[in-house]
Every structure is written in structure tokens, then in C-alpha cells.
Amino acid sequence: MARAKYKQIVDFYKKYITENKLSDGELLPSESKVANKFDFSRDTVRRALDQLEKDDVVYRQRGRGTFYKDSKNKVKEKKIAVITTYLSNYIFPNIISGIEEVVSSKYYTMTLANTDNDPNKERKHLRKVIDNGVDGLIIEPTKSAIDTHNMDLYRELKEKNIPFVMLNAYYRELNPSYAIVNDYKGGYKATQYLLQLGHKNIAGIFKEDDLQGVFRLKGFKKALNDYGIDSESADVGTYITSQISSYPYHWMDKMLSHQDQPTAVVCYNDEIAVDVVKAIIDKGLKVPEDISVVSFDDSILATATNVRLTSVRHPKEDLGRHAARLLFNMIEIGVEKPRFLYDPELVVRDSCKELRRR
Amino acid sequence: MARAKYKQIVDFYKKYITENKLSDGELLPSESKVANKFDFSRDTVRRALDQLEKDDVVYRQRGRGTFYKDSKNKVKEKKIAVITTYLSNYIFPNIISGIEEVVSSKYYTMTLANTDNDPNKERKHLRKVIDNGVDGLIIEPTKSAIDTHNMDLYRELKEKNIPFVMLNAYYRELNPSYAIVNDYKGGYKATQYLLQLGHKNIAGIFKEDDLQGVFRLKGFKKALNDYGIDSESADVGTYITSQISSYPYHWMDKMLSHQDQPTAVVCYNDEIAVDVVKAIIDKGLKVPEDISVVSFDDSILATATNVRLTSVRHPKEDLGRHAARLLFNMIEIGVEKPRFLYDPELVVRDSCKELRRR
DNA sequence: TTAGTTTATTTGTATGTACCTTTAAATTTA
DNA sequence: TAAATTTAAAGGTACATACAAATAAACTAA
Numbered sequence: 001m002a003r004a005k006y007k008q009i010v011d012f013y014k015k016y017i018t019e020n021k022l023s024d025g026e027l028l029p030s031e032s033k034v035a036n037k038f039d040f041s042r043d044t045v046r047r048a049l050d051q052l053e054k055d056d057v058v059y060r061q062r063g064r065g066t067f068y069k070d071s072k073n074k075v076k077e078k079k080i081a082v083i084t085t086y087l088s089n090y091i092f093p094n095i096i097s098g099i100e101e102v103v104s105s106k107y108y109t110m111t112l113a114n115t116d117n118d119p120n121k122e123r124k125h126l127r128k129v130i131d132n133g134v135d136g137l138i139i140e141p142t143k144s145a146i147d148t149h150n151m152d153l154y155r156e157l158k159e160k161n162i163p164f165v166m167l168n169a170y171y172r173e174l175n176p177s178y179a180i181v182n183d184y185k186g187g188y189k190a191t192q193y194l195l196q197l198g199h200k201n202i203a204g205i206f207k208e209d210d211l212q213g214v215f216r217l218k219g220f221k222k223a224l225n226d227y228g229i230d231s232e233s234a235d236v237g238t239y240i241t242s243q244i245s246s247y248p249y250h251w252m253d254k255m256l257s258h259q260d261q262p263t264a265v266v267c268y269n270d271e272i273a274v275d276v277v278k279a280i281i282d283k284g285l286k287v288p289e290d291i292s293v294v295s296f297d298d299s300i301l302a303t304a305t306n307v308r309l310t311s312v313r314h315p316k317e318d319l320g321r322h323a324a325r326l327l328f329n330m331i332e333i334g335v336e337k338p339r340f341l342y343d344p345e346l347v348v349r350d351s352c353k354e355l356r357r358r
Numbered sequence: 359m360a361r362a363k364y365k366q367i368v369d370f371y372k373k374y375i376t377e378n379k380l381s382d383g384e385l386l387p388s389e390s391k392v393a394n395k396f397d398f399s400r401d402t403v404r405r406a407l408d409q410l411e412k413d414d415v416v417y418r419q420r421g422r423g424t425f426y427k428d429s430k431n432k433v434k435e436k437k438i439a440v441i442t443t444y445l446s447n448y449i450f451p452n453i454i455s456g457i458e459e460v461v462s463s464k465y466y467t468m469t470l471a472n473t474d475n476d477p478n479k480e481r482k483h484l485r486k487v488i489d490n491g492v493d494g495l496i497i498e499p500t501k502s503a504i505d506t507h508n509m510d511l512y513r514e515l516k517e518k519n520i521p522f523v524m525l526n527a528y529y530r531e532l533n534p535s536y537a538i539v540n541d542y543k544g545g546y547k548a549t550q551y552l553l554q555l556g557h558k559n560i561a562g563i564f565k566e567d568d569l570q571g572v573f574r575l576k577g578f579k580k581a582l583n584d585y586g587i588d589s590e591s592a593d594v595g596t597y598i599t600s601q602i603s604s605y606p607y608h609w610m611d612k613m614l615s616h617q618d619q620p621t622a623v624v625c626y627n628d629e630i631a632v633d634v635v636k637a638i639i640d641k642g643l644k645v646p647e648d649i650s651v652v653s654f655d656d657s658i659l660a661t662a663t664n665v666r667l668t669s670v671r672h673p674k675e676d677l678g679r680h681a682a683r684l685l686f687n688m689i690e691i692g693v694e695k696p697r698f699l700y701d702p703e704l705v706v707r708d709s710c711k712e713l714r715r716r
Numbered sequence: 717t718t719a720g721t722t723t724a725t726t727t728g729t730a731t732g733t734a735c736c737t738t739t740a741a742a743t744t745t746a
Numbered sequence: 747t748a749a750a751t752t753t754a755a756a757g758g759t760a761c762a763t764a765c766a767a768a769t770a771a772a773c774t775a776a
Binding site: 088301 | 408412435437439445446447450451452454455458462467468469470471472483486490658659662663664675
């Protein structure tokens with residue numbers, strides 16, 4: 001069967017509704033009339049009306065007829081989900097605020113969840129999102145550099161055509177839509193700045209279980225190499241999420257015991273920088289007089305501390321806004337792979353000192 | 359017709375499902391078998407299955423059969439809405455994080471919106487929440503002390519039996535469920551602390567368009583009176599939301615030009631305290647040596663600043679958690695008016711000095 | 717053993733016919 | 747004129763029949 005007859009009738013009724021600009025409650029041609037018109041059996045017409053009734057386009061009343069049921073009474077608010085690693089601290093409130101700003105300007109609501117950078121929690125929330133049905137998803141992946149064991153669920157998102165935008169980091173193999181900061185360039189610029197101030201012995205501390213850290217480290221090494229310093233000889237500390245509370249302080253403390261103490265440190269982000277600065281001060285040294293520090297994200301911590309930190313800007317609210325807009329482009333216009341890549345600059349403050357050229 | 363035949367078949371299938379304790383996806387007797395069994399036409403059986411399919415009890419696959427669709431797969435996730443004045447700054451991320459923690463431990467999702475303390479935005483979001491249907495709402499009212507022009511919508515919430523919990527402040531006339539801090543006591547304790555340190559000339563700056571500010575001011579005055587100081591003679595500055603960016607600094611600046619300069623200031627919250635401290639420092643004075651400062655909320659600002667602030671504790675995450683739990687008690691157990699009133703204590707840090715008794 | 721083919725079973729589409737129930741309008745009656 | 751009755755039209759239920767399309771199991775050939 002090329003095309004079911006009853007579907008022709010469905011189309012006929014739909015066309016009738018649009019062409020005659022019917023409004024809510026208006027009468028449609030009766031079953032028998034349409035059956036005669038097409039020379040189909042009345043049962044075929046009924047089958048079509050069954051379909052339309054199921055689809056909530058018409059309602060029927062015995063003895064009266066079949067009536068158009070206007071869809072404007074059933075506009076469903078659309079829902080998007082936002083899953084980030086954290087909610088309440090650091091730059092995340094700003095990112096979320098940016099998303100909310102865009103979301104609530106449309107007829108959408110957003111649901112929030114956080115993973116604490118735990119892939120199991122991420123899995124739970126992804127499952128929930130898929131099973132429950134959302135119109136779109138903004139997600140910051142957990143441990144994006146090492147752990148991809150929720151890849152199956154990400155693929156399920158794609159199979160079920162649930163539009164999603166990856167935030168802050170993305171899995172290359174998924175070839176997804178994303179809104180991220182160019183961390184490689186950020187790492188390069190931060191390090192380049194120190195090099196231009198005359199620093200040669202530059203240490204770095206980076207998180208290695210998310211892609212932001214991996215790329216920042218790559219940029220760090222590239223800058224060193226470009227300025228004639230073997231990046232392999234540089235002191236680099238790496239840590240993972242679970243070590244976050246103790247590692248940075250102790251690593252810096254150890255660095256300061258070296259005979260060949262670094263003159264500058266590149267820190268994964270402002271949170272780490274705060275610990276690093278504390279370790280420096282506790283050793284009786286000063287920032288930037290003895291040690292220069294640069295970090296990332298330009299968060300509230302960068303200015304709240306005693307030494308205002310020189311930090312690579314993170315767009316925060318703006319990244320959130322962009323992520324939301326990308327998602328809307330996918331949902332409403334059907335844009336395939338919209339992307340936003342932010343090229344960060346360095347915000348220079350008081351935590352770095354120029355070395356006299358030797 | 360006494361009873362439609364197809365309804366007998368509907369009942370037969372329903373009975374079959376319960377008696378054989380079918381679980382999701384199990385096969386049901388085929389159309390023709392049932393038709394033969396009852397000696398009805400197959401079309402009548404189909405009519406019954408159409409009904410069951412419409413009711414989401416079965417699904418059919420051509421060539422395979424008709425299968426039971428277990429309803430436990432259709433449990434709808436419940437939805438609660440959270441409306442706060444702000445999202446991304448100050449103590450709000452913590453409050454929201456506390457709510458989220460409780461919400462996501464259950465099979466709930468939460469939607470977020472913020473009002474910027476603007477009653478019009480509040481109205482928009484309330485309208486959305488009511489029209490769209492949520493299972494519950496946590497809301498921090500805007501300008502709770504002066505503006506109640508969304509009272510009609512709050513009443514609509516009650517009429518439609520949508521459970522809601524008011525956060526941080528509440529409208530007494532609604533007699534609602536709430537999770538708040540006892541700001542009166544907080545105001546009293548903060549002021550009492552200064553009085554006990556020997557301060558007699560104490561100024562205060564309070565926000566007057568929300569109830570937190572009104573109650574904190576009341577507690578402030580009560581403490582003064584209890585210690586034999588006429589609260590009417592005290593220097594009190596009040597401001598509203600729109601003046602927040604300029605008023606506190608200038609007010610403090612003016613205070614310091616008085617011939618009878620205060621020795622201590624009670625500030626509405628840490629944000630204000632930061633501006634007040636800045637005004638003091640800009641005059642060449644020091645905290646706490648010249649002027650003592652206490653504030654409210656014990657936020658990140660209280661410790662991030664140069665002078666660590668003595669501040670009245672706000673439970674933040676815990677308040678969020680409590681608000682969410684109260685709401686669940688209303689939704690799931692039907693508790694009538696669950697309430698949480700936090701009795702705050704003062705966190706003593708470095709911003710106050712003891713005066714020698716004269 | 718494996719790959720393709722056939723067959724039986726199941727649901728999906730379609731037609732024709734018959735009669736029932738509800739509704740609203742037309743007609744009749746008091 | 748107002749109330750009661752009749753009638754036409756609409757959708758609702760039911761049966762018989764036929765063939766189409768999808769699926770899974772049984773069968774067959776390489």
C-alpha cells in the first residue's frame with residue numbers, strides 16, 4: 001500500500017482546518033459527507049477521525065458532529081535541563097544565572113542538577129533526563145579527561161534526538177554542540193605573560209581529570225617551548241578532584257623547599273591559587289615580590305583576596321547565555337552543531353612582578 | 359444496548375493482566391483467539407484494544423502481538439519551582455544548593471527562576487508556575503516589607519492547593535508555611551554584642567523594603583532600649599533595593615563627618631558592610647580600631663575581606679534543605695503548615711573592638 | 717553449519733452493511 | 747403560543763470479509 005487511505009483523510013481534515021482558518025470548537029464536515037466526497041467507506045473516514053482525536057486535534061459528539069480543538073489551549077511549556085559539576089560555589093552560580101536569564105526570557109523552564117564531578121551522579125541525572133523527557137540539555141561533563149563511562153547515555157541522547165550543549169568541556173568523539181573557553185590559548189597566554197615579564201623558572205599546577213586542566217597544561221608547555229625553555233624540565237604538579245583539598249598547598253610547600261625555587265607559578269584556577277598563595281605566605285614569602293602567581297577564571301576570589309590575582313578571564317554569565325542560545329537554536333531552528341568558543345584574555349592585577357633581565 | 363460488547367473485552371483483558379500478574383512487555387492473547395473465545399467479531403476485539411491502547415495499558419506491534427504496558431514506567435516525575443530574588447551572588451547559591459540536595463535525593467526535579475527583587479518579574483514567574491502546574495513552590499518574596507501587589511497570585515496558589523514555602527521572609531496575612539531566620543533576634547544579638555563591648559554610640563544601616571531589614575532594625579532598637587539607650591536618638595540609615603549601589607558608602611561617609619561620630623555600626627548584611635568598611639578606610643580610619651562593624655549573613659564576603667567580619671550567621675544550605683523538606687512534608691504527607699524558624703548566633707571575628715569602660 | 721526461503725501468525729487497512737443513541741430542528745398538538 | 751412529538755442527521759457499536767505488512771519460526775539448499 002503506497003499510502004493508507006485514512007491518512008489522506010487525515011490530511012484532508014488538517015487542510016480543511018487551516019484553509020478555512022477554523023477556530024476552537026468549529027464544526028468539521030461529517031463522516032458520511034467526506035466518505036461520499038472521496039468515495040471511500042465511512043469506516044475509513046472514521047479511522048482518520050480516530051487518529052485526529054488521538055492527536056488531540058478534534059473532539060466528537062454523538063448527534064452533533066466533529067469539532068476542531070484548537071491547539072493554543074495546549075501549548076506546553078518547554079523544559080530544559082542543566083547539569084553542572086557544582087552549583088553553589090566559584091563561577092558556577094554566574095554561569096547558571098546566565099543560562100537562566102536567557103531561558104526565562106522565553107517560554108521555557110529550566111531544571112537544575114549538580115554532579116559534584118562524580119560520574120555516578122552524572123549517570124543518575126542523565127538517566128532521569130532521558131527517561132523523563134526534556135526539550136534540551138546543557139551539561140558540563142564530569143571528569144572529562146579520564147572518565148567516559150557514561151558515553152552510552154550520551155549516545156542515547158543523540159539517538160533520541162534530544163538536543164544538548166556541552167559546557168566548559170566536550171567529548172570530541174561525540175562531535176557535539178558546545179560552549180567552551182579556549183583553554184589551550186588561555187594556558188598559553190597566562191604563561192606567555194610570565195615569560196615576557198622575564199620569568200624563566202615557571203612551575204605549574206593543573207587538574208588532570210578534566211579537559212580544561214589538560215588543555216591549560218598543553219598551552220603552558222607550548223608557551224615554554226616557544227620561548228626556548230624545555231617544558232619537560234618545568235615543575236608541573238597534577239592532581240585530581242579528590243585531592244583538591246590538600247594537594248595544592250602541599251605541592252607549593254614542597255616547591256618552596258627546592259634549592260632551585262620557581263619564580264612564578266601558573267595555577268589551574270583561582271581556588272588553587274588561593275591555596276598556593278597561602279603556602280607561599282606561610283613560608284614567610286610574599287606575592288608577587290618573591291613569587292608571581294597567575295591563575296584562571298577571574299572569579300570573585302581573584303579580587304577578594306589580599307593580593308588581587310592576575311587571572312585568565314572566564315566569560316561566566318556570558319558563557320551561560322551563549323550555551324542557552326545555542327540550545328534554542330537547535331530546538332527551535334534545528335541548527336545542527338552550533339558552537340561557541342571563547343578566546344580568553346588575561347586580566348592583569350597585582351600578583352605578578354617583572355624580573356630584571358639578567 | 360445494555361452494555362457494549364467491546365467493553366466486555368476491555369474488562370477481559372484487564373482481568374487477564376491482573377490474574378496472570380503480567381509484567382511490563384508481556385504478550386496478551388491475540389485478537390483472533392479472543393474473538394473466537396467470545397464468539398464476537400475480531401473487529402469488536404480490536405475496538406477494545408483501541409481503547410486499551412488509548413488508555414496506555416497496552417501497545418501493539420504488527421506481526422508480533424499486543425503487549426502489556428506497565429504503568430510503573432509512566433510514574434511522572436514531580437516538579438517543584440524555586441523563585442528567589444537573586445541566583446548567582448551572595449548567599450543565594452548556597453541556599454539553592456541546599457534545596458537541590460534534598461530535591462534530587464527524591465524523584466523530583468526543580469525549576470529555577472529569579473526576580474531581581476522586582477515584583478513584576480515575580481508576578482511573571484508566579485503566573486507561569488500557576489498556569490503550568492507544579493507540585494510545589496519555594497519562594498522568596500520580593501520587597502516583602504512594602505509591596506504586596508502580587509497577593510492575588512499568592513491567594514490563587516492557596517485556592518488551587520499548590521503547596522508553597524516562603525523563604526527568608528513571609529507575609530503574615532497569608533499564614534503560610536515558611537523557612538526563615540529570626541531576624542529580630544539576630545538584630546538584637548548583633549547589637550547586644552556591641553553594647554556588651556562597651557559601645558554606646560551605635561549607628562545602624564538597614565534595608566527597608568524587605569522584612570529581613572525591618573526585623574533586624576526592630577531587634578537593633580530593642581537592644582538599645584534594653585541597655586538604656588534611646589533608640590530614637592541612634593543614627594539609623596535606611597535604603598531600598600534600587601539605592602543599594604551608592605547609598606551605604608555615602609551614608610557611612612556622612613556619619614564619619616559628624617562631630618559625634620559613632621564608635622560602631624550594625625550593617626544590614628555583609629555586602630553593605632563591605633561598602634561601609636571601604637568608606638571608613640577611605641577616610642583614613644581603621645576597623646576595628648576606630649570603628650567596630652557587625653553585619654549579617656556570615657557570607658563568603660565576611661572572610662574574604664581584609665578585616666574578617668563579625669557577622670550573624672545565616673544557615674544558607676541548611677535553610678534551603680529545610681525549606682525543601684517542609685515542602686515535601688506538605689506534598690507527600692499533607693502536613694498543614696510546617697515551619698522552620700532559625701535562631702541565629704553571632705560569629706565573632708575581627709571587626710569589633712572592646713571599649714574601655716568609662 | 718550457515719544463509720536464504722517459506723510459512724504461519726499477528727496486527728493493520730479497507731469495504732459493506734446494519735442498527736443504536738444522541739442531538740437539534742421541524743412539526744404537530746393542546 | 748407553548749409544550750410535546752416526530753424526524754433527520756450525526757456519531758457509536760457490531761458483524762463479515764478480504765487482503766497487506768511485519769515478524770518469528772520452521773524449513774531448505776549451499
